[in-house]
Amino acid sequence: MDQNSLQCALVRGGTSKGVAVARDELPEENTNTALLSLFGSPDERQIDGLGGGTSTTSKLMIIEESNRDDIDIDYEFGQVSVRDPTIDYGGNCGNMTTVVGPFAVDQNMIDVPDYGETTVTLYNKNTETRIDQSFEVVDGRTATVGDHKIHGVPGTGARVDTTFYDPAGTIEKGLFPFNERVTTLDVDGKSVEMTVLDVTTPVVFVRASDLSVTGTELPEDIDNNPEFLDRIEQIRATVCTELGIVDSPEDATVESPGFPKIAFVAPPTDYEATTGHVTESEIDITARIMSMQYLHPVYAVTGASCTAAATLLEGTIPNQVADAPDSDTVELGHPKGKMSIEASVNDNNKVESVTVSRTHRRLMEGQAFYTLETNGQ
Numbered sequence: 232m233d234q235n236s237l238q239c240a241l242v243r244g245g246t247s248k249g250v251a252v253a254r255d256e257l258p259e260e261n262t263n264t265a266l267l268s269l270f271g272s273p274d275e276r277q278i279d280g281l282g283g284g285t286s287t288t289s290k291l292m293i294i295e296e297s298n299r300d301d302i303d304i305d306y307e308f309g310q311v312s313v314r315d316p317t318i319d320y321g322g323n324c325g326n327m328t329t330v331v332g333p334f335a336v337d338q339n340m341i342d343v344p345d346y347g348e349t350t351v352t353l354y355n356k357n358t359e360t361r362i363d364q365s366f367e368v369v370d371g372r373t374a375t376v377g378d379h380k381i382h383g384v385p386g387t388g389a390r391v392d393t394t395f396y397d398p399a400g401t402i403e404k405g406l407f408p409f410n411e412r413v414t415t416l417d418v419d420g421k422s423v424e425m426t427v428l429d430v431t432t433p434v435v436f437v438r439a440s441d442l443s444v445t446g447t448e449l450p451e452d453i454d455n456n457p458e459f460l461d462r463i464e465q466i467r468a469t470v471c472t473e474l475g476i477v478d479s480p481e482d483a484t485v486e487s488p489g490f491p492k493i494a495f496v497a498p499p500t501d502y503e504a505t506t507g508h509v510t511e512s513e514i515d516i517t518a519r520i521m522s523m524q525y526l527h528p529v530y531a532v533t534g535a536s537c538t539a540a541a542t543l544l545e546g547t548i549p550n551q552v553a554d555a556p557d558s559d560t561v562e563l564g565h566p567k568g569k570m571s572i573e574a575s576v577n578d579n580n581k582v583e584s585v586t587v588s589r590t591h592r593r594l595m596e597g598q599a600f601y602t603l604e605t606n607g608q
């Protein structure tokens with residue numbers, strides 16, 4: 232037989248989509264080669280695999296029962312590149328984390344009540360953080376149908392609440408990896424002011440105005456602007472190097488294309504989202520975040536968690552441009568509309584937790600096929 236197979240599920244988590252698979256389904260050798268074949272990478276359409284041809288629909292969750300005290304499930308996230316033969320395991324994905332607890336329940340990895348709300352405790356191996364996830368169970372399986380609405384997904388679904396505890400310092404350099412709230416770096420001969428914050432994932436925040444944009448742009452505005460794409464990747468690559476993730480900026484796009492993330496922020500303002508009009512009074516901050524060198528069509532949940540914390544931390548660039556709320560809940564305006572994130576920041580500026588609410592759906596389950604050929608690499 233010239234093909235191999237594994238059992239997995241094609242799943243939507245929040246505004247992302249990808250493959251969820253139990254770790255013991257993966258081959259012990261040539262694992263990444265197998266997974267790239269499974270997704271159809273590298274190919275801009277991923278025509279020969281399960282990938283969706285975009286960074287937000289080419290995601291991998293590897294899930295297993297945990298041996299850790301007080302943890303139910305371990306998982307690892309992989310960002311599968313569309314155009315390159317790489318899988319980036321450098322950070323977590325908040326949208327796809329939404330599927331982890333439901334997948335574990337539906338695969339009978341853990342015992343839960345047949346009905347009612349259940350809470351599953353997760354451990355993300357990428358960032359070494361603990362996460363609690365709460366959702367409804369109906370007849371022993373995770374509920375999918377519900378009335379919770381998120382911008383970027385048509386219709387409604389069952390609500391999944393995900394809380395990331397003690398989420399700062401995922402790359403072991405603290406809340407502020409550069410030990411200051413605003414840092415100035417030289418990027419290709421020009422000084423750039425930025426806030427680099429690490430909450431659930433490291434994010435580089437730059438004022439939209441410093442990039443000569445408004446912060447209200449939609450994907451087609453950014454993705455068709457090669458000069459802007461090159462500039463913002465230069466900034467991200469410089470930070471990636473300064474953080475010691477790669478040896479030089481030239482290595483960042485290939486060796487660490489997804490982390491750190493980079494976002495540009497602006498004050499709350501009226502704008503036309505792809506799902507309708509967003510008014511200034513509805514949001515606390517306007518923001519856009521990049522995903523694998525293109526604009527994220529919605530907003531990465533880990534990035535949103537970091538953005539919410541930054542909005543509440545005095546002196547950061549997001550805090551400077553935002554209409555910072557008095558409560559723990561931050562309303563973020565993104566290309567599809569808006570998103571609510573709860574960030575608990577204590578009086579000592581410690582980020583204790585962040586909570587996001589998303590929906591999920593299992594789209595397909597069964598055998599998926601891969602080869603160990605190198606797909607022309």
